[in-house]
Every structure is written in structure tokens, then in C-alpha cells.
Amino acid sequence: MPWDAATASMPNDASPPGLIAYDIGHGWPGIRPASPRRAWMDATPDGFANRCLPLSIANAHGWEIPCEADVEVEWNGGARAEDLRVRRLSEGGALPVSHFGSGVLTFHVNVLFRTPPGISLWVGGSPNEPKDGIAPLTGIVETDWAPMTFTMNWKLTRPGLPVRFARGEAFCFVFPIGRRSVMDVAPELRRIAEDPDTQRAHAAWAEGRARFNAALTDPGSEARAAGWQREYHHGRTPEAEAGDHLTRLRVRPFRQAEPPA
Numbered sequence: 001m002p003w004d005a006a007t008a009s010m011p012n013d014a015s016p017p018g019l020i021a022y023d024i025g026h027g028w029p030g031i032r033p034a035s036p037r038r039a040w041m042d043a044t045p046d047g048f049a050n051r052c053l054p055l056s057i058a059n060a061h062g063w064e065i066p067c068e069a070d071v072e073v074e075w076n077g078g079a080r081a082e083d084l085r086v087r088r089l090s091e092g093g094a095l096p097v098s099h100f101g102s103g104v105l106t107f108h109v110n111v112l113f114r115t116p117p118g119i120s121l122w123v124g125g126s127p128n129e130p131k132d133g134i135a136p137l138t139g140i141v142e143t144d145w146a147p148m149t150f151t152m153n154w155k156l157t158r159p160g161l162p163v164r165f166a167r168g169e170a171f172c173f174v175f176p177i178g179r180r181s182v183m184d185v186a187p188e189l190r191r192i193a194e195d196p197d198t199q200r201a202h203a204a205w206a207e208g209r210a211r212f213n214a215a216l217t218d219p220g221s222e223a224r225a226a227g228w229q230r231e232y233h234h235g236r237t238p239e240a241e242a243g244d245h246l247t248r249l250r251v252r253p254f255r256q257a258e259p260p261a
Contacts, residue, residue: 019115019176021254024149026094026110029065033251034173036060038128046227053233053247058127060249062175065109065152066168068093073134075103077159084156090167096154103156105134107171113143119176120144123152126173133158140177204238205231 021031036056041049049055070089073096077083084098084105096107113121121143125136137153152172156163165171192199208229215223231237235245 018119019113019121022112022114024110024112029068029109029111031063031065031111031254033253034060034062034064034126034170036248040130041128048228051228051233055128057246057249059129060251061127062122062173063251063254064126064170065172065174067107067165067171068167069095070164070167071095072162072164073098073105073156074162075156075159077103089164093167096165096171099151100153103159104137105154105156107152107154109150109152109172112147112149113141113174115143115176117144118179120179122175122177123150124173125154126170129170131163133161133163140179142179144179201237201239208238 036059038049038055038059041047041055044050069092072087072089073084074087075084079102081098081101083101084103086095086098086105088095094108094110096105098104099106109123115121121141122138123141124138125131134154134156137155139150141150154171192202208231212223212229215221218224233247235242235247
């Protein structure tokens, strides 16, 4: 089924916004809910990569900002800004620039994001969307107080290789994140035997996994007919159902706020 962000992501309630994008005079950049699909995942034999729920959830875990024009960039390996060439391939729309040097390509994000207190914005490339010759640089921006915009940057990795971005292709991916949540975690190392329930559940899963994989070699087996195990996808363990489990995200599209009366 084709991904339809407009229908799959509409809000079902009137909760207040947790993420605002202010138009600062450059026009609306077409921010959209991210799709769970990836062309390379669809192209795997029988689309098996789409069976990996963690990949699909990560793919859709935010919003994308699309390119406004077709562009080709090429880096000669030097450290100067002029060592990275940017060439327009289509009319209209803003282009990325070579600003920092060292093979870094810069896209301007021409909106001002605002998040609730204590919430920052994760900024990077679309998850699980590799691009040959270039890699997205990731940042975390304190958008609850900062009055300045930010840029999305990519690092060229292969001198002499032309890299293209197509009009409509996502150059930036964002989602809100608790600023101090990772510091609030107190990680520990323990022996699994200290938690008998978890040890028992893991052992049951491991035994079932080994049995399923062994049965895959039998053409007449139930495992061969099923093709893959679905316990995680369905939020099940050998002993119980998960209490809180997602099989897809419903990320809401940005909507136009009503003007004050």
C-alpha cells in the first residue's frame, strides 16, 4: 500500500502543539511527516527488510525537509570552501552552499523551530537512507530558547565523486528529544540470573528461535511456510503480550494555526 502521510498522520485530538515552525519570510519549506518506507528496503528479496519493525519505526520517527531544486555537488578533497563545487540542475528553489570547507555541504533551514521547555530538536539525515559519497552530520539544537535558525550539514566522503540531491528528496530530518533524558539514565551491568523472569523469557525465546531457524531447512515445515518469526512485530513474548507496543507511527503533519480573534 502506498504511504499517504496526509491520511495516516492526521491528529485525532485537540492536544496543544509540541513543535512549532515559524515562517521567517522565506516561505514554507514543505516539512512533511517521514515515511516508514525506503526504496532499498522495498528492493530487498521479497521486501524482507520491511519485516524489521525497528527500522520502519525509526524511518518514520520525525519530519523531513525536502530539497527545493535538483543539485549536483563534487569535492576535490581540499580544505577550502571553493574546493566543493555546487551546480544547479533545475530551475527555482534555494541551493545548498559550501561554507565551512573540508568537504562540508550546508543546507539552510529557513524556518525557526520552537519546542517546549527542556525539549531539544534532533537534526540529521533520514534514518536508514544511505547515500553514496556523502554522510549527514547530526546535531541536537536547543530550540526551546534559541532565536536563531540552524543549518543541516553533510560531509562529502569521496573526492571526485559527483553526488546529486533531487528536488523533493529529504535533506534534513528532525524530531524532539528530552534534553536531559540520557543524563537521567543510570546504566548498570548485571548478570541475567539476577532477574529470573527475564532469564526465563530470554531462554524460551532463544530456544524457539533456534527451533524455528532449524525448521526453515524443511520445505514442508510451518516455519518455511511462515518465512519469518513475528513475535517482536506483534509485541509478544513466549509468555506474555507487550503492554505498550507500536507497529507504526502516526506522526502528525504541520498545520496552519488559526489567527487570533
